[in-house]
Amino acid sequence: MLLSLRWLRELIDLPLDGSTLADRLTFTGTEVEGIGRPCEKLKGIVIARVTSLETHPSRSDLLLAHLDRGGRKALCVTAARNLSENDLVCYAPPGATLADGTVLGEREFAGVVSQGMVLSAEELGLPSVETEVGILVLPEGHEPGVDAVTSLGLDDEIFELSITPNRGDLLSVLGVAREVQALVPGSQIREFEVDLPRDEAVWPVGFKGITIADAGCPLYGLGFIDDITVAPSPLDARIRLALLGQRPISNIVDATNLTMLFLGQPLHAFDFDRLPEPEITVRGARQGEMIRTLDGKDRLLEEGDLLITSGGRPVGMAGVMGGENSEVHEGTVRVLMEAAWFDPVRVSRTSRRLGIASEAAYRFARVVDPARCLVSLNYVHSLLAGWGAGRPEARIQVSRQREWDLHEVTLTRKKLERYLLWDDLTEAETILYRLGFQAQSRQEDRLSFIVPSYRPDVRIEEDLIEEVARIRGYDDEIIPSRLPGRPKDRGDIGATFRLWRKLREAAMARGYMESVQYSFISPESIEAIGLGEDSEERLLLANPLSREQSVLRPLLLPGFIEALQANLRKGWRQALRLFECGDSYGGGDGLELFREKRRFGAIVFVGKERQVLYGTRRREDFFSVKADVDALFRACRVRPDYRPGKLPFGHAGQTAMIHVDGEAVGFLARLKPILEKELDLGGALYAFEFDLDVLLERDLPSFATEVPFPAVLRDVSFLAPRNVAVADVEAFIRSHGGAMLDKVELFDVYEGDSLPVGFRSLAFSLSYRHADRTLVDAEVEADHQVLREALESAGYRLR
Amino acid sequence: MSDHRQDVQQMREAFAVALAEADGSDQLEALRVRFLGKKGELTSALKSLGRLPAEERPEAGAAWNALRGEIERALESAKSRFRLLEAEAEEHRQSVDVTQPGCGRPYGAFHPVVQVMHDVVDIFVGLGFSVASGPEIEDDFHNFEALNIPPHHPARDMQDTFYLERKGLLLRTHTSPVQVRSMLRHGAPLRVVCPGKVYRRDSDPTHSPMFHQLEGLLVDEDVSVADIKGCLEVFVNEIFGRPLKARYRSSFFPFTEPSMEMDVECVACSGRDSSCRICKGTGWLEIMGLGMVHPNVLRSGRIDPERYNGFAWGMGLDRIAMLKYGLNDLRVLFQGDAAFLSSGGVL
Numbered sequence A: 001m002l003l004s005l006r007w008l009r010e011l012i013d014l015p016l017d018g019s020t021l022a023d024r025l026t027f028t029g030t031e032v033e034g035i036g037r038p039c040e041k042l043k044g045i046v047i048a049r050v051t052s053l054e055t056h057p058s059r060s061d062l063l064l065a066h067l068d069r070g071g072r073k074a075l076c077v078t079a080a081r082n083l084s085e086n087d088l089v090c091y092a093p094p095g096a097t098l099a100d101g102t103v104l105g106e107r108e109f110a111g112v113v114s115q116g117m118v119l120s121a122e123e124l125g126l127p128s129v130e131t132e133v134g135i136l137v138l139p140e141g142h143e144p145g146v147d148a149v150t151s152l153g154l155d156d157e158i159f160e161l162s163i164t165p166n167r168g169d170l171l172s173v174l175g176v177a178r179e180v181q182a183l184v185p186g187s188q189i190r191e192f193e194v195d196l197p198r199d200e201a202v203w204p205v206g207f208k209g210i211t212i213a214d215a216g217c218p219l220y221g222l223g224f225i226d227d228i229t230v231a232p233s234p235l236d237a238r239i240r241l242a243l244l245g246q247r248p249i250s251n252i253v254d255a256t257n258l259t260m261l262f263l264g265q266p267l268h269a270f271d272f273d274r275l276p277e278p279e280i281t282v283r284g285a286r287q288g289e290m291i292r293t294l295d296g297k298d299r300l301l302e303e304g305d306l307l308i309t310s311g312g313r314p315v316g317m318a319g320v321m322g323g324e325n326s327e328v329h330e331g332t333v334r335v336l337m338e339a340a341w342f343d344p345v346r347v348s349r350t351s352r353r354l355g356i357a358s359e360a361a362y363r364f365a366r367v368v369d370p371a372r373c374l375v376s377l378n379y380v381h382s383l384l385a386g387w388g389a390g391r392p393e394a395r396i397q398v399s400r401q402r403e404w405d406l407h408e409v410t411l412t413r414k415k416l417e418r419y420l421l422w423d424d425l426t427e428a429e430t431i432l433y434r435l436g437f438q439a440q441s442r443q444e445d446r447l448s449f450i451v452p453s454y455r456p457d458v459r460i461e462e463d464l465i466e467e468v469a470r471i472r473g474y475d476d477e478i479i480p481s482r483l484p485g486r487p488k489d490r491g492d493i494g495a496t497f498r499l500w501r502k503l504r505e506a507a508m509a510r511g512y513m514e515s516v517q518y519s520f521i522s523p524e525s526i527e528a529i530g531l532g533e534d535s536e537e538r539l540l541l542a543n544p545l546s547r548e549q550s551v552l553r554p555l556l557l558p559g560f561i562e563a564l565q566a567n568l569r570k571g572w573r574q575a576l577r578l579f580e581c582g583d584s585y586g587g588g589d590g591l592e593l594f595r596e597k598r599r600f601g602a603i604v605f606v607g608k609e610r611q612v613l614y615g616t617r618r619r620e621d622f623f624s625v626k627a628d629v630d631a632l633f634r635a636c637r638v639r640p641d642y643r644p645g646k647l648p649f650g651h652a653g654q655t656a657m658i659h660v661d662g663e664a665v666g667f668l669a670r671l672k673p674i675l676e677k678e679l680d681l682g683g684a685l686y687a688f689e690f691d692l693d694v695l696l697e698r699d700l701p702s703f704a705t706e707v708p709f710p711a712v713l714r715d716v717s718f719l720a721p722r723n724v725a726v727a728d729v730e731a732f733i734r735s736h737g738g739a740m741l742d743k744v745e746l747f748d749v750y751e752g753d754s755l756p757v758g759f760r761s762l763a764f765s766l767s768y769r770h771a772d773r774t775l776v777d778a779e780v781e782a783d784h785q786v787l788r789e790a791l792e793s794a795g796y797r798l799r
Numbered sequence B: 001m002s003d004h005r006q007d008v009q010q011m012r013e014a015f016a017v018a019l020a021e022a023d024g025s026d027q028l029e030a031l032r033v034r035f036l037g038k039k040g041e042l043t044s045a046l047k048s049l050g051r052l053p054a055e056e057r058p059e060a061g062a063a064w065n066a067l068r069g070e071i072e073r074a075l076e077s078a079k080s081r082f083r084l085l086e087a088e089a090e091e092h093r094q095s096v097d098v099t100q101p102g103c104g105r106p107y108g109a110f111h112p113v114v115q116v117m118h119d120v121v122d123i124f125v126g127l128g129f130s131v132a133s134g135p136e137i138e139d140d141f142h143n144f145e146a147l148n149i150p151p152h153h154p155a156r157d158m159q160d161t162f163y164l165e166r167k168g169l170l171l172r173t174h175t176s177p178v179q180v181r182s183m184l185r186h187g188a189p190l191r192v193v194c195p196g197k198v199y200r201r202d203s204d205p206t207h208s209p210m211f212h213q214l215e216g217l218l219v220d221e222d223v224s225v226a227d228i229k230g231c232l233e234v235f236v237n238e239i240f241g242r243p244l245k246a247r248y249r250s251s252f253f254p255f256t257e258p259s260m261e262m263d264v265e266c267v268a269c270s271g272r273d274s275s276c277r278i279c280k281g282t283g284w285l286e287i288m289g290l291g292m293v294h295p296n297v298l299r300s301g302r303i304d305p306e307r308y309n310g311f312a313w314g315m316g317l318d319r320i321a322m323l324k325y326g327l328n329d330l331r332v333l334f335q336g337d338a339a340f341l342s343s344g345g346v347l
């Protein structure tokens, strides 16, 4: 919210400067995000009176304005047509600076030297206060020769306040003044007077009154203003609005806005003669009802929306926006002025649903002070009367459904001490008193306070403690720092974090770079890797920022591919290894659609470079990546199995499912070469991903407790059908190798033209070992022979 | 009598000269043959001992044998010296250019935010907090209502929420839901921190739709504002590696009462640079929100607010990482940019 410091000072005596006040507000919970000085650059501008006007001797399109600037004379040449003799204007003599920073000098117009210029509103930096084209003509009351910036109140400081949602009471000059009065010792709010004419005006004949048919409006007040002349408001009002970033519109509208800014009560003006019937009813909307709001949009209403109606027809959405049908316009003569209290939740729901962020809705949603309803009507009436804009009726019609309960909250010495290590109830009472809280009953250890009507946010004792604490502050002299004692237990980093840490350290040690990808990706990136079909399992955002970030990632891989492509576009050519430990979402079994799984994922891109330092055998391939997966699992004390697998994006011949304890927990695959090509990667891409859950809380590894006896080694090599997996061959060897067979290790694989078609040569190194003694060759021989025969009879051709 | 001594001395000198000239192990063999071979000079001298008078023989024999011992030792040590020299010469032939790059994979790289997350967790574990976690896909109850943010409360405007198409689900806007989940699971007393990804519908150079928070919660009997100040000041000093001045501003969060924001002295300029871009010349950095847990939140966690109270805080880990490592664009953190990630090297 923007706040004029000048306006604040009109209401409260302030013994401090703007920036000190800003600090004080900021520290007590109302952050001053900035202090603006909209007319900061204006310099040397003075008030002047046009003493005479004459046409330029040689240029009929120009006027010569003779000015009196307080005893001194000046001559200006101007092209403006709206000047008259005796007008008061803003005059910028040579050397003065305009709002845009232009420094004026003397300038010659066809033989006449213009000494500076007379200014338009735009040149003063306030284009919106202009009511006619040309020079800004000032009302009487400004003294020629006086500094115009001061005289017009342009030297204002505008505070940009960030008001927290609980403090709706601060959304007005009066509210801030109350707060400031509590914050700044020695400051005092001035009484402000509301003058109203006492005669002439009468309620319109035939007005049937106010009907309230919904509990969402417990209080509804109407004022009446007759004989209105819709016109621009006075210059000082226009300037005030303009400095606060609001556009002056007309006296009626500006008066309601100024009243709201001053007192916090949103008002609405109905053109009485445009109401369908001479009556006002507040009721709930019916499903499907429509209203065209004054911004010209048709709004579809729902049950629960609060409506202002007349003759059964909607004329306004209560607290949100008025209807176009009863809007004040140039010819308006009679106005009904509304000040009410609408249910904050109802207003909030309607304005959010329809996306109407009006100033009124903003304030009603933050709870306006019911005690300010009448004052506000009186204030707006007195403004309009003072401007001569119409004749307000002194009487105001109010329909009241209920009275507000006075809230009483108790503050105890015990809780004050507990929270703040401080228990001075007397000082606490002083602080609360300045904030408007009246002590009701006093006991030694407790005080009860009546909460003022403008502080509905204060409901419990902790709220009172906060009020006291924020005024006292949190500096060390007020409340010390100490470490909380008595922890129940040591802190535990927990299994998931511990595992995550092991994995990331292992991955980084093997050359992977840690990355963090967005959890939401584009549907295209999922389709790009052939995962489009089961889209009903995707988790979509209802309100994504963009299509690129609209689907929760079912796998980490699509994000990695996008990252890789971005890297390639930026010229990356080397190998790239990225990993992330993060969640994947959905993609589950259909039962748990929103299943969220902590996963480890990585990609290995072999790089676009043709040349690899120290030779091509340094290139990555399926098995080098597999070694990384093994290492990561090993860091978690788990031995995975790999089984040939099939994935929509996986290379038909280089895709493995990773199994742990018989359960598939992830995959290791090369991307389909056709996809590598479509994605324009320019090199092979390997990827692996697995769930973390299965790796949690594994047993400690069991080391050999004694030094093992020496092993006897035997090699065996044979031709095996190409389609038999090494894992199966190894399992065969283990099951036929006898009790002494200890380790089975593949040491050579050969496939080539010299071998029969459909076969490859495998060579294993076997170690036989006995737990209790050193073996001799002969003992092993028998077992080994049995194994060889078993292999042979199973169709392996021994070599 | 003096004859053989002179002869021995002459031969000793002759050997010394010859040895000094030798420059390889094959020449040592020639020397051995010359002096100690079957027909060698020393062998001959020993053979001629018989010609001496009997009383001189023992002494002369001893002298020649002593010289023989000296020569043998000298040859042996020269031999091992030459062996070393030759081995070294071979090493020189195998020399590499040590300035060539190493091969194999270099160490990978840390992500600054993840690193900071782990560092922050370690600090709080040291203060007796345990790590808790909760889902990123949340429901309205845990993300809002249980935290004292009823539907249509203006506080919901503080956080623009991503909703899932599936009704009732949303992406958590803060890590605070874990407070309630932890209270329900563990009861009081309680000390937990919850780090993780959070989401808000916001994107510009200082806001990312996804970022990282760490939420902390302590519930116990008689907890005061002094306790949270102490805890967080220890944390700040640890994470930035030096004592930093701290100050607290009153603020508002629906789930704490009283609520505050903590500022720390600018890590870049310590308030000495009025044109500092990090603190915009204020000398202070907003670092986190904190407060005493609202009784309604304790009730949501089925904890008796008359017996227990507590404090909670929430901090942006991305911001701390950016301050700690001097980064200035939030969005580059989540693009998997290899040049950026590798530039940090080992943190």
Ligand SMILES: [Zn+2]
Pocket: B266, B267, B268, B269, B270, B271, B272, B273, B276, B277, B278, B279, B280, B281, B282, B283, B284
């Ligand atoms: Zn700084």
